[in-house]
Amino acid sequence: NAGVTQTPKFQVLKTGQSMTLQCAQDMNHEYMSWYRQDPGMGLRLIHYSVGAGITDQGEVPNGYNVSRSTTEDFPLRLLSAAPSQTSVYFCASSYTGTSNEQFFGPGTRLTVL
Amino acid sequence: GQQLNQSPQSMFIQEGEDVSMNCTSSSIFNTWLWYKQDPGEGPVLLIALYKAGELTSNGRLTAQFGITRKDSFLNISASIPSDVGIYFCAGAPKTSYDKVIFGPGTSLSVIP
Numbered sequence: 680n681a682g683v684t685q686t687p688k689f690q691v692l693k694t695g696q697s698m699t700l701q702c703a704q705d706m707n708h709e710y711m712s713w714y715r716q717d718p719g720m721g722l723r724l725i726h727y728s729v730g731a732g733i734t735d736q737g738e739v740p741n742g743y744n745v746s747r748s749t750t751e752d753f754p755l756r757l758l759s760a761a762p763s764q765t766s767v768y769f770c771a772s773s774y775t776g777t778s779n780e781q782f783f784g785p786g787t788r789l790t791v792l
Numbered sequence: 793g794q795q796l797n798q799s800p801q802s803m804f805i806q807e808g809e810d811v812s813m814n815c816t817s818s819s820i821f822n823t824w825l826w827y828k829q830d831p832g833e834g835p836v837l838l839i840a841l842y843k844a845g846e847l848t849s850n851g852r853l854t855a856q857f858g859i860t861r862k863d864s865f866l867n868i869s870a871s872i873p874s875d876v877g878i879y880f881c882a883g884a885p886k887t888s889y890d891k892v893i894f895g896p897g898t899s900l901s902v903i904p
Contacts, residue, residue, distance in 0.1 A: 683834070714894075721796070721880060721894035722835070769834050779823050779884050779892055783834030 680705050683784035685770050691790045692760040700755040700787050702770030710773045711753040712737070712781070713745065715766040722769065728753055760791045796895035798881055804901045811868040813898045815881030823884040824857050824864035829897070830877045838879075839866070871902050 686701045704711065712727035714737075724737030728747040742764060744756040753772075757764060767788050771781040797816050805811060815824070823842055827835035839850050841857035841864060848855055852869045864881055878897040885891050 719896050721896045722882075723894075724892070771834075779825060779882070780837055780840050781892075783827075783836070785834050786832075 682706065683770055683772055683782050685768075685784035685787050687787060688785065689788050691792065692757075693792050694761060696760050697756070697758050698760065700757075700768055700770075700789070702753045702755065702784060703751050704753075704770075704772040704782070705751065706772060706774075706782065707750060708772035708782070709750070709775045710781075711747065712771050713743070713753070713755045714769045714771065715739065715764075716769060716786075717766050725755065725768075757789075760789075762791045765789060765791045796881060796883055796893055798879075798895040798898050800898060801896070802899040802901070804903060805871055807871060807873060807902050807904050809871055811871055811875070811900060812865065813867075813879060813900075814863060814865045815883070815895050816863045817883055817893075818862070819885065820861040821883035821885055822861070823892075824855070825882040825884075825892075826853075826855050826864070826866050827880045827882065827894075828877050829880065835880055868900075871900075873902050873904055876900060876902050 683704045709730045713725040714722040716722050723739050725743050726745040728734045731750050734745050767786050769786050770784040773781045825840050826838045829835045839855040844861050846857040854867045856865045878899050880897045881895040
């Protein structure tokens with residue numbers, strides 16, 4: 680199993696550009712989520728999904744969209760990038776029932792100029 | 793909103809020493825989790841705790857779920873260089889996916 684994979688690993692955008700961060704898992708996990716990590720602030724939940732076709736907002740959803748068309752994939756879209764979105768983004772997944780025990784991907788480091 | 797505090801913020805120790813760190817909250821949690829993050833990598837789950845007073849070990853790591861349900865502790869015995877990284881605590885008021893809250897982390901450096 681590859682676990683949770685994320686692409687790209689690094690990305691630089693200009694303000695106003697759009698892009699999609701990809702996340703995939705091969706563990707047949709129902710729960711998937713996106714976090715952003717900023718220095719000294721831990722991990723903050725952006726959006727999450729409890730299964731295909733179902734998504735919901737986390738703590739910091741503004742400026743981000745998600746969709747969950749399959750169990751395996753959970754892409755995060757930035758519609759119009761802003762410098763405040765410069766961060767490291769992590770995707771995570773977990774089983775139903777032990778949904779707090781999350782497996783994390785390696786992260787995408789995003790810089791918005 | 794709910795916040796978790798971790799202490800110490802950072803620590804530098806000699807190889808072979810024991811390490812203690814803790815996590816506190818003003819709210820009651822039903823789940824406590826400890827993760828480790830290596831540089832440039834995603835967090836990896838070390839220990840999960842689901843019952844007040846619970847003491848759980850994973851190799852040289854031992855974590856406890858505080859009796860008050862507002863704190864948790866992580867101990868590392870006989871530290872080695874590969875223990876270097878950031879240790880995050882996370883808590884959830886119930887087994888609800890969206891309510892997991894992460895602390896700011898404790899950065900551990902081990903001097904050989």
